[in-house]
Amino acid sequence: MTNDPDGPDRVELADAPTRQARNSATFWAATGSSRGDEVVRQRAYVAVVGSARTGSRVLIQEPDLTASECAEVLDLVRGASGPMTVEDPFSALDLGELDLRSWQMPVMVRQVSPAVAPAMDVVRVGDDTDLQAAERIVIDSFDLTSFEPYRAGELFPPALLEQPGVDVYVATVEGQPVGACVAVVADGLGSHYWVGTPSASRSRGAGRAVMAASLVDMGGLPATLTASRLGRPLYESLGYELASPSTWWASR
Structure with missing residues (x-):
């Protein structure tokens, strides 16, 4: 992971939605490009088909979508051949006319502060074996049924490790993988995705460990993320604070 020495020392809470939107677009575009998906880049959104x-996923990038841009997003959602997720950190888009689930999760910010080394073994993934371990953990943790039966490299293609600023972490106990996450550094900001622990290994500190390892590697950079209800206490204990709600839409 490469730190940006010219990165900002602080992220204002009002800027957090935009900064998280940009980082999320970087991560999902990197994932899509790594597995050969179509990546659509427009002013107000980035889509990975x-x-x-x-x-597929649509990442809203601006709060002021035009009518034509809204129509384009609607067309992408209607045309999706599988699960569809739309991330809208500005809560600017109304997809209520579609048969989608909708909920809100907070964007959170961690200002520059010291990071404590993890209390268990964590590796920054560098080979297919560890990458597949991370992949299986995330599929289990998030109940990603569309990825079953398991096909190696489908969620985390090997080329993902070659994408600038993208790192995958795996925590182990006695050599057994127990937690994973993806960390992304872009434009002087870090963020986290897919922080997961399989059901059989929860409450052992694996989620904290993988995040701690990645925060240490990020050095003196601020970070944002979008928090689930279950993940929020962990993130708060690591120094994250609430910024604003983000609206998510997903196929049922």
Whole structure:
């Protein structure tokens, strides 16, 4: 992971939605490009159009979508061949006319502060074996049924490790993988995705460990993320604070 020495020392809470939107677009575009998905880049959104198994995702980038841009997003959602997720950190888009689930999760910010080394073994993934371990952990943790039966490299293609600023972490106990996450550094900001622990290994500190390892590697950079209800206490204990709600839409 390469730190940006010219990165900002602080992220204002009002800027957090935009900064998280940009980082999320970087991560999903990197994932889509790594597995050969179509990546659509427009002013107000970035879309990754995947298969019936990998799904598609739209990342809203601006709060002021025009009518034509809204129509384009609606067309992408209607045309998806598999699971579809729309991330809107500005809560600017109304997809209520579609048969989608909708909920809100907070964007959170961690200002520059010291990071404590993890209390268990964590590796920054560098080979296919560890990458597949991370992949299996995330599929289990998030109940990603569209990726079953398991096909190695479908969620985390090997080429993902070659994408600038993208790193995958795996925590182990007695040599057994127990937690994973993806960390992304872009434009002087870090963020986290797919922080997961399989059901059989929860409450052992694996989620904290992988995040701690990645925060240490990020050095003196601020970070944002979008928090689930279950993940929020962990993130707060690591120094994250609430910024604003983000609206998510997903196929049922």
